[in-house]
Amino acid sequence: MPASDLAHVLVALLVILVTAHGIGGLFARFRQPRVIGEICGGLLLGPTVLGALAPSAEKWLFPSGTTTSTVLGWSYQLGLLLLMYCSGIEVRSVISRREARTVSMVLAFGTVLPFLAGMAVLPLIAERDLYGPAGNHTSFLLVFAVAMAVTSIPVISRIMFDLGILGTPFSRIVIGTAVIEDVLLYVVLAVALGAAAQSSTSVFGLPTLLGFEPGSAADFGYHAGATVLVLGLGLLLGRPLYQRAANTPVNVIHRHSPAAFQLMFVLASCLACVYLGIQPFFGAFVAGIVVGSATAEPNPIHEGATVAIKDFAFAFFVPIYFAIVGLQLDLLHGFNPLFFVGYLVLACLVKAVSVYAGARVGGQPHFASVNLAVAMNARGGPGIVLASVAFGAGIINQSFYSVLVLLAIVTSLLAGTWLERVPRDRLLGAPAAQPTDVLPAR
Secondary structure (H helix, E strand, O other), X not given: OOHHHHHHHHHHHHHHHHHHHHHHHHHHHOOOOHHHHHHHHHHHHOOOOHHHHOHHHHHHHOOOOOHXXXXXXXXXXXXXXXXXXXXXXXXXXXXXXXXXXXXXXXXXXXHHHHHHHHHHHHHHOOHHHHEOOOOOHHHHHXXXXXXXXXOOHHHHHHHHHHOOOOOOHHHHHHHHHHHHHHHHHHHHHHHHHHHHOOHHHOOOOHXXXXXXXXXXXXXXXXXXXXXXXXXXXXXHHHHHHHHHHXXXXXXXXXXXOHHHHHHHHHHHHHHHHHHHOOOXXXXXXXXXXXXXXXXXXXXXXXXXXXXXXXXXXHHHHHHHHHHHHHHXXXXXXXXXXHHHHHHHHHHHHHHHHHHHHHHHHOOOOHHHHHHHHHHOOOOHHHHHHHHHHHHHOOOEOHHHHHHHHHHHHHHHHHHHHHHHHOOHHHOOOOOOOOOOOOOOOO
16 A cells, blocks of 8 residues: 555544544533434535535545545444444343333334334335335335334443433333344344345355345345344354353464454354355344353453453444444435435334333333333434445435434434433332443444
């Protein structure tokens, strides 16, 4: 890399990090999700603000088809993988028997009904105007339905931690439901992405060797089966295999650097998914679940390795990922504000009514059910991941990408604002306990 190219890359990275951390810290200061600030930082640097005020500066800072764009793309992809890995680590059992009934009912109503509502509503709109280059109807249908049902674990967890209600029965119901919900919806998303893959971009992989035609019934069935199989094997065999590999005497890597071994495990899982025709982010998510379950028992070495990975990921790669999400937003060209408002109202209404109904059937009183409905509406990180990977796969276009990102931003801000104003002793009708855990501030 010539010195001039290296200097340009360093300038771009420095500007992105300063803006993302600066705006993210400002949002955190006002008790709003840091991730929203990081996206807004990218929005300021992109075509919506900087591109409109100083287009030559924006094009110089982030030129396309150059070494800088390649490095930023690599950082963006690695940020997504590390984010999904850290999210997978946090997927642990947080449900007690007392909340099991409410969790099951909220999950059944609040996930299934919005997903089905998304499928039912889609024929009523001009959906083809929202298609990306892939033009795959089935993949778009799944993405549209997932966007209606998804809930953010990290964002709502951080909101409840800031409010001092993490560890209460209310938080256990919300997080327990969101954990199961996001695992199921990530499976559906991985299937949608696999079915939308273009054969021209498949250099290698099992689907190519088997000769499946992209978008065919056989191709869709393969990706559905392969995705569920990877998740099932990870849940059943991942923990003992990982523990055996980590503790074997010949594993000098783990002995000298447990963090390096975890990173190699993540990359190997992503590579296996790529070969199977599954999106690598799903491999990182499953790897996080495996490592989280394998290192659940207190162990300073394992905890230190995980903390080291999280600290660097959330200091460098993850802010770059979210900033580039905002950088890709263009709210001045092709964005339909009326459609966004209509979709926002529809998504919030369907999700809230479904969660409220599930909470009532699960035995919760009216006011508690309203609080659960608002909290479960926060789409945060998972909603943004859904938008970014679907946009990158060509399933959705720039306009709908902007709609999904803004949906995640607005619903997260609404949930935080509502819960901050609810008396702590009225969340579920019981006094709030002290916080017992801390999740990543995304």
